[in-house]
Every structure is written in structure tokens, then in C-alpha cells.
Amino acid sequence: MTEPALAVDGVTKSFGGLIASKDISLDLRPGEIHALIGPNGAGKSTLIAQIAGGLRPDTGRIWLEGRDVTGLPTAERARLGMGRTFQISSLAMEFTVLQNAVLGALGQRGRVFRFWRPVMRESDLLSRAEAALEQVGLAEFRAVRTGDLSHGQRRQLEVAVALTLEPHVFLMDEPMAGLGAEASRQLMGFLDRLRDRAPILLVEHDMDAVFALADRISVLVYGEIIATGTADEIRADPRVRSVYLGAESTP
Numbered sequence: 001m002t003e004p005a006l007a008v009d010g011v012t013k014s015f016g017g018l019i020a021s022k023d024i025s026l027d028l029r030p031g032e033i034h035a036l037i038g039p040n041g042a043g044k045s046t047l048i049a050q051i052a053g054g055l056r057p058d059t060g061r062i063w064l065e066g067r068d069v070t071g072l073p074t075a076e077r078a079r080l081g082m083g084r085t086f087q088i089s090s091l092a093m094e095f096t097v098l099q100n101a102v103l104g105a106l107g108q109r110g111r112v113f114r115f116w117r118p119v120m121r122e123s124d125l126l127s128r129a130e131a132a133l134e135q136v137g138l139a140e141f142r143a144v145r146t147g148d149l150s151h152g153q154r155r156q157l158e159v160a161v162a163l164t165l166e167p168h169v170f171l172m173d174e175p176m177a178g179l180g181a182e183a184s185r186q187l188m189g190f191l192d193r194l195r196d197r198a199p200i201l202l203v204e205h206d207m208d209a210v211f212a213l214a215d216r217i218s219v220l221v222y223g224e225i226i227a228t229g230t231a232d233e234i235r236a237d238p239r240v241r242s243v244y245l246g247a248e249s250t251p
């Protein structure tokens, strides 16, 4: 079998007496969207933080393309190809779309922030930023103030900023949150195409999006993965139905 792009191996994390991650193992394969679902407080954000490097697991390892990154800081994981979008937007609303993308490309190089004019003249930064905007379909909005974009377009710009890093995997924390029906539909189409560029570990509360998009779904309950499978397998899984979804409901 091909090597997973990302692997979580036996990760455990406690906060005092609370076990937020209990011996969690999962992987992300090339070309797939793997959704992580679970009730509030199940431990999704805690797991993502350990994968991204913000939190250190008590035990267990994180592997990125066969390399053990457990001891590496977030920036180093990002440099190695771990791309991320956040629950809360990290965009500068007063800047243009292109400036935000350039800022992303600049951050990737670990450069000290410099004045806009010379930065905007650097052709490789610019071309990287413009390529990322092209990929998310925002090229024609390059001169628009970011604050003037729709919510859906801002989500796309966040992905573009992550793309300037040329990620090998994506971690996405609730990208659908706050979007209306039309924007959600558009973003879903976008994520659907994006998986070929880099596989996505997707934390999402929007079950319609999850069941429509995910190649595999893992269900986290009280810090423990109780099932991993395709949408059909998860729908049919009796543990999922009784523990998480409620025996009566059908996801």
C-alpha cells in the first residue's frame, strides 16, 4: 500500500484527569479527504493541535510522509508540507487579496517582514502568490480589499495562503463554519478538487458536507476513535448510531 501522507500513531494526551486523546491512530492517504467528526468536546481540536505541533502528545508519534515530526515545532512542520487553515481567520482584512497571499508566501520563507514595495517586486513571491490565487479561483480579485470579499471567498483565500506553502497535506478546522448554503456548496466543490492537490484532514460539524465529501470518516467520542470507514460504513455502524448520532437518527 502507498505510504500515508500523514499518520497519527497511538497518540494520548491528558489535561489533569481528563484524557482528551486516548491512544488515537489514524492516517491520511494521498488524494483523500478524511473527515474527523464527533460531538463538542470530543477532542478534535486537541488532536489537530498535536498534529500541527501546537501541543505535544504525552505518548505516541506523528508522521508526515514517513518522517517522525513529533518533536518538531509548528513552523518546521509547515516547512515540511503541513498546510493548515484555522477556525478563526488569520487574514489581514485591510490588505488586498494579493497582499495576503504574498504575506503567506513570505511567512513561509521565515523572512523578516519588510516594506511592501520591495516585497511586492520580488518575482518569485509574487508568482507563488498569484499561482495560489489562480488555483483557488481568486485571481480576478487580486486587487480587492480582503474585507470586501464574501465569507466563502475569504475561506478560499485562506486556502490560497496555505497553498503558497506548497503543502503536501492540509489540516482544516471547520472550513464551512458561518457559511450560507450557496457558499458552502461552492467551498465543497473547491475542496472536492483540492484533494488531488493535497489530501485533507477535515474537522467539520456540517454533516451534509462531511458525508458528501469524505472518502473516509473517523468518529471521535470522549477522546477515542470509535469507528473509521466510508460514509456508508459510518452510517451503518451501530456504535456510531448509538453513541454519537443517536440510535434513531441517520446521518
Ligand SMILES: Nc1ncnc2c1ncn2[C@@H]1O[C@H](COP(=O)(O)OP(=O)(O)OP(=O)(O)O)[C@@H](O)[C@H]1O
Pocket (backbone or CB within 6 Å): 015, 018, 020, 038, 039, 040, 041, 042, 043, 044, 045, 046, 047
Ligand atoms: N488546554 C486545555 N486544558 C484543559 N482542558 C482542555 C484543554 N484543551 C481542551 N481541553 C478539554 O479537552 C476536551 C476536548 O476538547 P477539544 O476542544 O479538543 O474538543 P473538540 O472536539 O474540538 O470540541 P468542539 O467541537 O467544541 O470544538 C474538552 O473536554 C476540553 O474541555
